Amino acid sequence: MSTPFMFEKPAGMRDTLPAYYQTKNTVRERLERVIGSWGYLPIETPALEYYDTVGTASAILDRQLFKLLDQDGNTLVLRPDMTTPIARVAASSLKDQAFPLRLSYHSPLFRAQQKEGGRPAEFEQMGIELVGDGTASADGEVIALMAETLKSAGLAEFQIAIGHIGYVNALLLDVVGSEDRANVLRRYLYEKNYVGYKQHVKSLPLSSIDEKRLLNLLKLRGGRDKLTDAETLVNNGKAGQALEDLKQLWEVLDGYGVSDYIKLDLNLVMHMSYYTGVVFEGYGERLGFPLSSGGRYDELLEKFNRPAQATGFGIRLDLLVEALGQTEELPAQTCIVFSKERRCEAIAEAKRLRQQGERVVLQDLQGVESVDELSGAFVDVQYFIGKKQGGSKDE
Amino acid sequence: MNEPLTVAMPKGRIFDEAVDLLREAGFPLPPEFDDSRKLIVDAPEADLRFILAKPMDVPTYVEHGVADLGVAGKDTMIEEERDVYEILDLNISECYMAVAALPGYQKSDINPKVASKYPNLATKYFKEQGEQVEIIKLNGSIELAPLVGLADRIVDIVSTGRTLRENGLVELETIVPITSRLIVNPVSYRMKDGRIDDLVERLSKVVEVEES
Numbered sequence: 058m059s060t061p062f063m064f065e066k067p068a069g070m071r072d073t074l075p076a077y078y079q080t081k082n083t084v085r086e087r088l089e090r091v092i093g094s095w096g097y098l099p100i101e102t103p104a105l106e107y108y109d110t111v112g113t114a115s116a117i118l119d120r121q122l123f124k125l126l127d128q129d130g131n132t133l134v135l136r137p138d139m140t141t142p143i144a145r146v147a148a149s150s151l152k153d154q155a156f157p158l159r160l161s162y163h164s165p166l167f168r169a170q171q172k173e174g175g176r177p178a179e180f181e182q183m184g185i186e187l188v189g190d191g192t193a194s195a196d197g198e199v200i201a202l203m204a205e206t207l208k209s210a211g212l213a214e215f216q217i218a219i220g221h222i223g224y225v226n227a228l229l230l231d232v233v234g235s236e237d238r239a240n241v242l243r244r245y246l247y248e249k250n251y252v253g254y255k256q257h258v259k260s261l262p263l264s265s266i267d268e269k270r271l272l273n274l275l276k277l278r279g280g281r282d283k284l285t286d287a288e289t290l291v292n293n294g295k296a297g298q299a300l301e302d303l304k305q306l307w308e309v310l311d312g313y314g315v316s317d318y319i320k321l322d323l324n325l326v327m328h329m330s331y332y333t334g335v336v337f338e339g340y341g342e343r344l345g346f347p348l349s350s351g352g353r354y355d356e357l358l359e360k361f362n363r364p365a366q367a368t369g370f371g372i373r374l375d376l377l378v379e380a381l382g383q384t385e386e387l388p389a390q391t392c393i394v395f396s397k398e399r400r401c402e403a404i405a406e407a408k409r410l411r412q413q414g415e416r417v418v419l420q421d422l423q424g425v426e427s428v429d430e431l432s433g434a435f436v437d438v439q440y441f442i443g444k445k446q447g448g449s450k451d452e
Numbered sequence: 453m454n455e456p457l458t459v460a461m462p463k464g465r466i467f468d469e470a471v472d473l474l475r476e477a478g479f480p481l482p483p484e485f486d487d488s489r490k491l492i493v494d495a496p497e498a499d500l501r502f503i504l505a506k507p508m509d510v511p512t513y514v515e516h517g518v519a520d521l522g523v524a525g526k527d528t529m530i531e532e533e534r535d536v537y538e539i540l541d542l543n544i545s546e547c548y549m550a551v552a553a554l555p556g557y558q559k560s561d562i563n564p565k566v567a568s569k570y571p572n573l574a575t576k577y578f579k580e581q582g583e584q585v586e587i588i589k590l591n592g593s594i595e596l597a598p599l600v601g602l603a604d605r606i607v608d609i610v611s612t613g614r615t616l617r618e619n620g621l622v623e624l625e626t627i628v629p630i631t632s633r634l635i636v637n638p639v640s641y642r643m644k645d646g647r648i649d650d651l652v653e654r655l656s657k658v659v660e661v662e663e664s
Contacts, residue, residue, distance in 0.1 A: 216642045249537040252633055256541075278645070320642060340639040345517015346535075347638060 069170045069178025080385040081181070081378050084210050085163060088183050088372065091209045095202050097161035097185045102142035104165075108132035114360045115141040116331040121168040123178075135167035140369060141357065143186045148361035156189020156365055163374070177375060184351070184371035188358065191366030193302055196335045196353060197309025203349055203370045204315040207339055210377055215341040215348070217318050218278075220325030221303055222332045222352075224287065227296035228274060232267045242271070246326040251275055277323035281307055281316075287323055299334070306335060327352065335368070344380040348373055390416040392431065395441040397421065403441040456499045457640075457647055460519035462507035466632055469544040470523045474498070477654035499647075511536055511635060520640035520648065526630045527609060531570045537641055540634040540656055547611035549573065549627040554598050554620065557605065567597035568607035577607065577627050595619040 066072070073081070089099075105125075106112065109132070112122055117137035125133050136142060139162045147158055163183040170176040185202065187195050200217060207215050225246065229239035238261075245254035258271045270290045277283050277290075284307075287300055303321070310316040327336050327350060334353030341348050351370030358365040391410060395403035400421075407417045418435070422442060425431050432438045461467045475481050479498040493502040503519050511534035514522040522536070527549060529538060549570070564585045568574040571589040578585045588603055590596075595615060597603040609630065610616060616623060634655065636648060 214643070218642050249535070249638070252538045252541045279649075320645065322642075340642045342643060345515065345637050345639050 067178075069176055071177060071179070076384050076387055077378075079387055080381075080383070081374060083385055084378055084381065085181075085183065085374060087209045087211070088206050088374075089161075089163065091206050092161045092183075092185060092202065095159075095198075095205075097159045097202075099161045099163070100143070100146065101162070101164065102136065102139070102146060104136050104167075105133045106136055106142060106145075108134045110361075111136070111141045111145060114144070114357060116328050116354075117168060120171070123167050123169055136164070137168050138166055139164055139182065139184060139371065140186060140354065143188070143369075144357045144367070145361050147186075147188045147365070147367075148358060148363035152363060157195070158188040159185070160188070161185045180376075181374040182371045183374050184349075184369060186367060186369035188367040188369075189365040190368075191353075191355065193305035194309055195366075196302070196306050196368055197313065199351060199368050199370055200306070200319070200335075200337055201310060201313035201315045203337075203339060203351065203372070204313075204318050206372065207341070207349065207377075211381055212341045212348075212377075215318060215339060216320055217337050217339045218320050218322040218325055219303070219306070219335060219337045220322050221299040221335050222326065223302070223334055224291075224296050224299035224323055225274070225326060227294065227299065228270065228291045231291050231293070231296070232263065232271055233261065240329075243326060243329065246324055247329055251324075275324060277321070279321060281321065283321045283323070302335060331357075337370070339370075339372070341377070341380040343382055344376060346373075346376055348376050348380055388416055389436045390418055391437040391439065392418045392420060392435040393439045393441060394420050394422050394425065394428075394431070396423070396443060398444050399441040406439070406441070456494070456496070456501040457521060457644065457651065458501045458503060458519045460503040460505050460510045460513040460522040460524075462510060462523070462525075463504045466507070466523060466525075466545050467502070467504065470542065470632070473542060473544065473655060473658055474500075476658045477651075479651075479654075508532065514635050514637050517637045517639055520637055520644060521651070522635045523632050524635050525609075525632050526628070527570060527573065529633060529635070530573045530576075530628070533572070535638065537636040537638060538633050539636050539652055540659065542632045542634055542655070543659055544632045545611075546629070546631050547609050548629045549607065550610045550623050551577075551605055551607055551625045551627065552595075552598075552610070552616050552621045552623050553605045555622050557598075557622075557624070560604055564605070565603040566605045566607055567594055567603035569594055570607060573627070574607040595621055 108124060112134040115137050122137055123135040127133055143160055151158060163181060165179050166182050167179050170178045185199065187199055204217060226239065229242050233239050233242065242254060242257060245257060255272060258268055273290055277287050284300055284303055292300065307316060310319055325336055325338065327338065331354055332352040333355040336352035337350065338347045339349035349370055349372040351368065353368040355366040358367060393403050393407050403419060407419045410417045461470055471481055479500065481495050481498050485493050491504050493504065503513060505513055507525060508528050510522040510524040511528055511532045513519040514536045515534040523542065525545065565588055566574055566585045567588045567590050569590060569592065571587050574587050594606045594608045597606055598621060599619065610623065613623065634652065641648060
């Protein structure tokens with residue numbers, strides 16, 4: 058292996074320069090304001106966690122984890138998501154607090170990237186977890202809050218697709234009869250390979266009715282009326298429950314006034330096993346990648362010995378900023394250039410302006426490399442130069 | 453909402469065949485597209501725009517969303533593993549992926565080598581076979597590799613088998629059948645669902661008629 062260049066960063070790591078920082082920060086503040094106003098309390102967790110606990114419980118693929126060893130030889134991971142650490146906290150540091158818990162975070166996450174150079178391996182995510190509440194109201198609250206958050210960011214157009222993994226699982230199992238065989242079909246849906254799904258369905262020894270039921274699953278996307286279509290495919294036991302969940306959820310979302318942003322998509326399989334109920338993904342204009350996602354994960358908490366139903370969402374801040382497509386201008390700043398004879402005068406003036414809320418740079422003339430470049434970088438430049446004690450003059 | 457749907461396609465035969473399918477599906481496309489050197493071709497009557505790309509790049513344009521849809525061979529889909537929806541088998545440009553070698557080829561005991569334009573696909577295939585090989589990536593004229601001794605076998609697309617025959621190669625195994633697929637960007641699939649569903653619906657009727 059060759060030694061890296063002095064200025065090089067590990068693959069997928071990025072510097073954030075002032076203009077981008079400023080833009081990201083503004084968006085972050087808008088999101089935080091909304092999330093805070095819904096009563097979610099922010100928490101932070103460490104960047105490093107144990108591989109054997111958080112690492113293996115996480116929904117993130119093993120090959121995407123950054124792993125390292127501590128002095129005792131334990132394998133550690135750089136936090137790949139926030140849901141799992143929050144589940145750990147809910148089951149340990151907050152174990153005496155009664156459910157439901159409403160927690161929020163904004164935090165850098167680390168996921169190793171194999172493909173292509175420069176894809177971010179560290180990115181900021183903002184999100185919430187509603188732990189210990191299994192009601193449709195909780196699902197609805199989380200989705201409505203995600204919608205309000207995306208709206209507050211300034212996204213002109215966005216949509217949220219909602220699915221229910223319980224329905225998919227129940228239908229597949231009902232038709233093919235075994236978890237193994239259902240898993241093959243589930244994987245095609247997870248890989249978004251509908252052609253492979255259809256080919257596989259046709260290769261199975263099924264009655265034409267059952268074949269049709271599996272193929273019609275792919276058509277279950279659109280408005281609320283698709284729930285009625287879904288009922289005709291399977292409506293017993295868990296599937297019936299899932300559809301009941303979705304009906305109630307839709308009512309909740311109507312109540313919040315966000316159902317215009319919602320589309321039903323019962324093919325949405327975002328993970329092979331992690332989610333247990335309602336799942337959803339958010340999309341905005343102008344960017345080809347989903348901005349946010351979330352869902353119900355009722356089996357995670359029991360891995361930390363405090364079984365609880367839970368749901369939440371995460372928004373990729375970097376993608377959201379990209380979708381907004383605008384860089385904010387850096388704030389206007391004043392520069393006071395002084396020579397040492399008039400330093401005290403300059404300091405006093407800077408103090409006065411700062412108290413008025415202005416951003417003021419105080420710069421000794423002797424330290425300036427190029428006066429032209431300096432004066433070009435500020436809206437207003439004042440000079441306190443020379444021996445005379447007269448007033449300042451603007452450039 | 454007035455922006456046309458954008459479709460990324462490889463130039464040449466696949467473009468012609470896909471355009472024929474779209475015409476059959478009732479999209480009012482001009483009988484001929486004039487300048488073949490253009491990279492972006494508009495068809496305002498059909499509310500479509502075509503991006504003409506290298507076959508292997510089509511899934512990339514679609515994954516990043518600069519194209520809402522794409523027509524990509526299953527070979528590139530397997531090779532590139534892009535995060536896109538594979539919605540419809542268009543059943544055009546049928547061919548298959550195969551392993552080929554010089555006649556009388558015998559498995560080498562020492563470091564067998566395989567040349568291919570599809571290193572991921574080839575790696576996956578030989579892994580599944582439990583066979584230890586070295587994969588050498590080439591960008592074209594794969595048939596050359598066994599002739600000059602770069603590799604003892606190749607993995608490549610075969611449609612009629614003519615190229616193999618002309619270079620004195622024989623086919624050893626078939627890996628996977630290949631056809632062109634209609635692929636869709638996951639965000640476009642939601643944000644423009646009405647228009648995309650309509651296009652998919654109309655195309656699938658045409659494709660399924662030809663199938664039966």
